[in-house]
Amino acid sequence: MLKIKYSKKVAQILANREQDKISRKAAERVGQRHGQFRQIKEEYSRYHRELLRQGRLPVKSTEKGFWGVSVCDEVFELFQKIGLSQYRNFIDLGSGDGRVVLIASLFTNATGVECDQELLSKSIEIKHKLGLSASFLKEDFYKHGIAPYDMVFSFPDEPLYRGLDAKLRKELQGRLIVYGPFLNTTKLQREASVAINGNIFHLYKNYS
Numbered sequence: 001m002l003k004i005k006y007s008k009k010v011a012q013i014l015a016n017r018e019q020d021k022i023s024r025k026a027a028e029r030v031g032q033r034h035g036q037f038r039q040i041k042e043e044y045s046r047y048h049r050e051l052l053r054q055g056r057l058p059v060k061s062t063e064k065g066f067w068g069v070s071v072c073d074e075v076f077e078l079f080q081k082i083g084l085s086q087y088r089n090f091i092d093l094g095s096g097d098g099r100v101v102l103i104a105s106l107f108t109n110a111t112g113v114e115c116d117q118e119l120l121s122k123s124i125e126i127k128h129k130l131g132l133s134a135s136f137l138k139e140d141f142y143k144h145g146i147a148p149y150d151m152v153f154s155f156p157d158e159p160l161y162r163g164l165d166a167k168l169r170k171e172l173q174g175r176l177i178v179y180g181p182f183l184n185t186t187k188l189q190r191e192a193s194v195a196i197n198g199n200i201f202h203l204y205k206n207y208s
């Protein structure tokens, strides 16, 4: 193989150029991510308006619980703040209309588990419409193993101590984000809290 020897100066110029190329690529990826996020947000606003036209709100009782929605802007900001790209596999336990999973898919491999067919169909419809890559499973999340996921998200519709906490303490190997009214209902040890727009997300790690 031909080996070229550069002077120190030339080698430094080449290294700087390489660094510039990497920085430019990273900036492009961030710009692209913001563009895709705007499309996701627009799709979920459209869905909200569609529900309102039908005299409905984005809340309903489902087979296994209750559906309510996270705020897209807050979720996107959270994922930027915690650097979601450094995690390999993300899962939303009870993914509702899929918004959290699709936002997470802009950073990493993202999966949603949901019991409600209407919500699951909407998630898949928006995923296809925007050409995003994510997995949506119609399943009881208690039956889905969470060990392979290094970031787990839960906006629980009941206090975690009623059941999900036991599963988390047994299976969680990565980190957990909890959002919504049932914060502080787990025995897991809290690592951090992130406040966005007055709403709080708690981050947990399983030390057991």
Ligand SMILES: C[S@@+](CC[C@H](N)C(=O)[O-])C[C@H]1O[C@@H](n2cnc3c(N)ncnc32)[C@H](O)[C@@H]1O
Pocket (backbone or CB within 6 Å): 062, 063, 064, 065, 066, 067, 068, 069, 070, 092, 093, 094, 095, 096, 097, 098, 099, 100, 113, 114, 115, 116, 119, 139, 140, 141, 142, 154, 155, 156, 157
């Ligand atoms: C409060 S919503 C959160 C939706 C979504 N994660 C978000 O943040 O926008 C909780 C969701 O969990 C689902 N759910 C509750 N228990 C479940 C279970 N055992 N298996 C699958 N889905 C479940 C409900 O149907 C509901 O859609």
